[in-house]
Amino acid sequence: MTIPTQNSITRRQALSGIGAGVSLTAVAACAPASIASQAVKSAAMIQPNAFLDLVAYRLLQHEPERATGLGVDTGAYAGLRSRLEDQTQAGQDAYAATLREDLTTIRAIDTSGFDADTRTNFEVVESGYANALDGFALPYGDVAVGSWRNAPYVVIQNVGSYLDLPRFMDSTHPMRDAGDASAYLDRLAQVPAVLDGELDRMRAATDMGVVPPDFLLVKAVAQMQRTITDAMKGGSLVAPLENSTLGAANEAAGEAKAIVQNQIAPALEAQLAELYRQQKSATGDPGMAARPKGDEWYAWALRASTTTPLTPDEVHEQGLEELASLHGRMDPILKDIGYTVGTVGERMQALSQDPRYKFAEGDPGRKEIMDFIKDRIGWIKGQMPRAFNTLVDPNLEVKRLPLAEEPGAPGAYGGAGSKDGTIPGRMWINLRTTDLHRKYDLADLTYHETIPGHVWEGEYSNRLPLIRSILAFNAFSEGWALYGEQLADELGAYDDFxxxxxxxxxxxxxxxxxxxxxxxxxxxxWSRDEAVNFFVERNGSKRQEVESEVDRYCSWPGQACGYKVGHSEIVRQRTMAEEKLGDAYDFKAFNDAVILGGNAPLDVLGKNVARYITSVS
Incomplete structure (x- = not known):
């Protein structure tokens, strides 16, 4: 791979690439089942990137919210802005059928004559689609196609449209003109059907015996109740129209309120009734092994999350080994600052109670946290020319999580903005209590979620062909974000602290x-208590934080394993590059090779690094 030496890739270039070969991509808006014909295969050989754009838009037909998030619901695809994903079983089956058809087409195309980057693009799609189809073949659950949130439960404390849609409509759906206001209303009118589709799948799963743990249901019920109370007032789903400076939006607010109160609220109440039904048979057993076909479901989820064939036992042992190694690095630092007695976990627990590293309580502390994050973003931005040859300038904002989401959410999360740059990358910070965060751990959390982590990485993926901006792999996404934390340390983030x-x-x-x-x-x-206690006792983690973490692992099986698996593989690839290249190894060139290769399964990452090594050797 040729590594550019300047900031030479732009959104305009990326988006103009989408328009290239429009004679092929325009078919995507209404592509029939015959898309896998020999004619399309032949066209793909001539215009491979245009073919991949066709594949991308066929995917977006099933997930129109993603088209809005990427800023590509324009031109021939403007109709996507008025639609929501079909959450019925039939809709999910149709989604799987599209993936199956396109995967068959891709596997039939001879890519040997393509350049390395284009071959990589096809390999990424093939891997992502194959993994997703394995998930769709399971009898229950929500499959994240090229994303990270695979969930056995369609609606639970951190899964479901009751949480996703208010945030999406407020922060992502645009409100620039009358057409956007009209599209907002169109989407709002579809929400009851979306909720009903989820409800039917919830009921089917319950009837199979797939019932969430009782402690997750307690959280989900409380959150659903708050969402219903909000909906009865019009609330968060009407606020974007009421708060807009656009006259057409204000005029639509009355109609929107009627939809929310008279149609959406009853649909939410029906979902709540099903959660109550689930509570009657729920137990405290947290894991998939206790669910029907749970071992099979977890094996797939682990494979999808890590993009490796590692078994649960292999992942478990690797985690124990890496934990011991990291504690070996922490021990001398703790001794140097006066914490000499007890295990590393016990000493970190003691450190967490040191008032010097706590934020103030309440709103003063929330402001202190936001100011701290912005200061760290400013510092790390200035360091990026020392770590990369190819630079980006992310449009970035830091926002507090919606109050209804905070109880079931992690301490923070982040991601890139839209492909066209109109929607900023964001770090969402959980501020339900300032005690979730410490002054010694908030900096690395910031680097993880923003720069050089998720927002930074997403800026590069947004400059690849559209399908590569859509498909993200948990092990790469989270592995890179951890590597971003490592880069911050290597650039001096903690030299004076x-x-x-x-x-x-x-x-x-x-x-x-x-x-x-x-x-x-x-x-x-393991029981939930065993899981929480492992964090608290072995790592010195804050109990309040890890209780929500453990609950998250129960509703997103496998996802939590992708982080360190991905990070360790990136570090392994870097060590290999240093050993093979010797004096020719260049820190910035390696980082470019990884990030310009884009978000990819770990085996494809290895191929990208191998090409970098070959280009230098």
């Missing part, structure tokens, strides 16, 4: 713990 380096190392150790705990819950039949 050694306690901050403890926070960074604890962050890595936390991800190693995840490998142990996730496999413990779903494969070794």
């Amino acid at each position: 050694v306690v901050g380096r403890l926070g960074y190392l604890q962050s890595l150790a936390f991800r190693a713990c995840r490998m142990v705990v996730d496999t413990g819950l779903h494969h070794k039949r």
